[in-house]
Structure formats: C-alpha cells, structure tokens
Amino acid sequence: xxxxxxxxxxxxxxxxxxxxxxxxxxxxxxxxxxxxxxxxxxxxxxxxxxxxxxxxxxxxxxxxxxxxxxxxxxxxxxxxxxxxxxxxxxxxxxxxxxxxxxxxxxxxxxxxxxxxxxxxxxxxxxxxxxxxxxxxxxxxxxxxxxxxxxxxxxxxxxxxxxxxxxxxxxxxxxxxxxxxxxxxxxxxxxxxxxxxxxxxxxxxxxxxxxxxxxxxxxxxxxxxxxxxxxxxxxxxxxxxxxxxxxxxxxxxxxxxxxxxxxxxxxxxxxxxxxxxxxxxxxxxxxxxxxx
Numbered sequence: 001x002x003x004x005x006x007x008x009x010x011x012x013x014x015x016x017x018x019x020x021x022x023x024x025x026x027x028x029x030x031x032x033x034x035x036x037x038x039x040x041x042x043x044x045x046x047x048x049x050x051x052x053x054x055x056x057x058x059x060x061x062x063x064x065x066x067x068x069x070x071x072x073x074x075x076x077x078x079x080x081x082x083x084x085x086x087x088x089x090x091x092x093x094x095x096x097x098x099x100x101x102x103x104x105x106x107x108x109x110x111x112x113x114x115x116x117x118x119x120x121x122x123x124x125x126x127x128x129x130x131x132x133x134x135x136x137x138x139x140x141x142x143x144x145x146x147x148x149x150x151x152x153x154x155x156x157x158x159x160x161x162x163x164x165x166x167x168x169x170x171x172x173x174x175x176x177x178x179x180x181x182x183x184x185x186x187x188x189x190x191x192x193x194x195x196x197x198x199x200x201x202x203x204x205x206x207x208x209x210x211x212x213x214x215x216x217x218x219x220x221x222x223x224x225x226x227x228x229x230x231x232x233x234x235x236x237x238x239x240x241x242x243x244x245x246x247x248x249x250x251x252x253x254x255x256x257x258x259x260x261x262x263x264x265x266x267x268x269x270x271x272x273x274x275x276x277x278x279x280x281x282x283x284x285x286x287x288x289x290x291x
Contacts, residue, residue, distance in 0.1 A: 001175035006061035007036035011088040048142035051080040054092030079103035100125035107166035180291030209255030
C-alpha cells in the first residue's frame with residue numbers, strides 16, 4: 001500500500017490567511033514550512049488511488065503529486081473516504097466535479113449532510129455514494145479492504161443533526177497483497193476502546209495531532225480567529241494520545257491535522273522534540289511511505 005500525505009494542517013491550513021500569530025508569521029517568512037489542509041491518498045496497486053478526506057486544497061495537492069496526475073485513461077483518482085462532515089474534510093469534493101464514476105464512502109449522517117451538494121457535484125457526471133458502515137467492510141479497486149469504526153457523536157457546528165456516534169469515524173485499511181494495515185483517525189475527541197482494538201496488528205496509524213497540549217488555543221487566539229474551544233484530543237499529557245499509544249509499541253505513529261497554534265509545527269521546540277523522541281513522526285506535506 002502506498003500512502004501519500006497530501007496535506008497535514010487542520011482547518012485553514014498553515015499559515016492561516018487571517019492569523020498573525022508567531023508561527024503563521026514565521027511560515028509566511030519561510031522560516032517554517034507551509035502546510036495545506038489535511039488529506040491523504042492511498043493505493044494498493046499504484047494505479048487506483050483513493051482520497052482519505054477531500055481538502056479544499058485538493059487541486060494544489062493533486063497537481064503537486066506526480067502519481068495522481070491524469071494520463072491517457074483519465075485521472076487515477078477513484079473516489080474518497082470521508083471521516084466526518086467538517087468543511088475542510090469535504091469541500092474538496094467540489095473541486096472534483098465533472099469526473100464520471102467517482103465513488104464517495106461516508107457514514108449515514110455524513111452522507112445525509114452532503115445530500116444538498118450532490119446536484120452540484122453530479123451536474124456533469126453521476127457519482128456513486130456508499131455507506132462506509134457496511135457490516136463486513138468493503139473492497140476498493142486496487143486491492144484494499146476497508147472497515148469504518150465510530151469515534152464520536154460530535155455534530156459539525158454548521159449543521160443541524162441528531163446525535164449519532166458515526167458523525168466522526170476512523171478507517172482500517174488493509175492491503176490484501178502485502179498484509180499492511182493503516183489506521184486513519186485524523187479527527188479524535190477522546191481515546192476509545194475501539195482505537196485499542198483497531199491498532200492491534202496495524203503497521204501504521206495516522207492520528208489526530210491538532211493540539212499538542214490541552215488548552216493550547218487560548219481565549220485570545222479563539223477571539224482573534226472567531227474559533228471555539230477545540231474538541232480534539234491533545235497529543236501530550238497523561239490522558240493524551242501519545243500516552244495511550246505507549247500501550248501499542250508495534251505501529252508506526254504518524255501525526256497529522258496540525259492546528260496553526262501547535263508548537264509541533266516548529267521542529268526546534270521542546271514539544272516537537274518530546275514527540276519525536278517518543279518515536280512518533282511529524283511529517284511535512286508530500287511525505288510518502290509504503291506499508
């Protein structure tokens with residue numbers, strides 16, 4: 001399985017267009033690498049590629065990735081798997097319209113939330129839409145077997161919606177040829193027993209790295225950006241994801257979805273050193289690996 005990290009930043013990217021914090025300013029000055037909004041591409045055969053989430057930066061991301069360039073037979077992108085209905089994870093679908101035969105997998109509440117967009121997305125060519133919570137999982141072109149797992153009932157703030165623990169999901173993706181297993185959970189409100197189960201036998205976990213520490217987004221930052229307190233599980237602390245991952249020494253741990261206030265964006269910080277020192281990775285956009 002080939003895995004390409006097309007983007008690794010949280011909503012708004014890095015630097016955020018409307019933020020003048022020290023880190024965003026450093027990125028504008030070229031002192032820290034810029035990052036586009038979180039999105040991943042995976043393939044089991046290097047010919048059929050699937051997007052994990054659909055970033056608003058998708059055009060830039062696809063054009064920057066030679067493996068995803070269109071050829072004589074058209075685009076190698078076959079569709080997308082969505083973890084939630086947050087705008088920075090679904091609005092990239094609007095940049096893919098006009099491509100026939102794309103298939104989008106998502107949970108039932110996310111599919112319902114996207115229904116008003118379907119006339120726009122399918123105005124030139126029909127797409128297929130599928131419930132990711134099929135009982136025995138599903139098989140993607142290219143030899144990947146996928147199962148979806150509920151992680152949280154947080155309804156996106158811009159949507160009305162009933163409580164459903166499938167609003168936020170993780171995916172377990174297995175390559176039938178190599179046996180490599182990727183767990184993809186870029187949006188995580190708290191550690192759950194389901195995650196412990198998913199990590200058993202996994203080769204790699206792509207995990208929510210939005211915040212390094214609880215309370216990182218202080219009141220001043222939230223007011224400046226018009227933000228609300230974060231829902232995301234922090235990386236550090238006794239109850240953070242890094243401590244939970246200590247129970248799972250097997251998988252390669254790769255963090256993604258970094259908020260612009262996160263000190264992990266600066267490799268010179270103690271925060272970054274503590275995470276990499278524990279064996280986890282803080283990769284830039286464009287990172288590729290094979291499982």
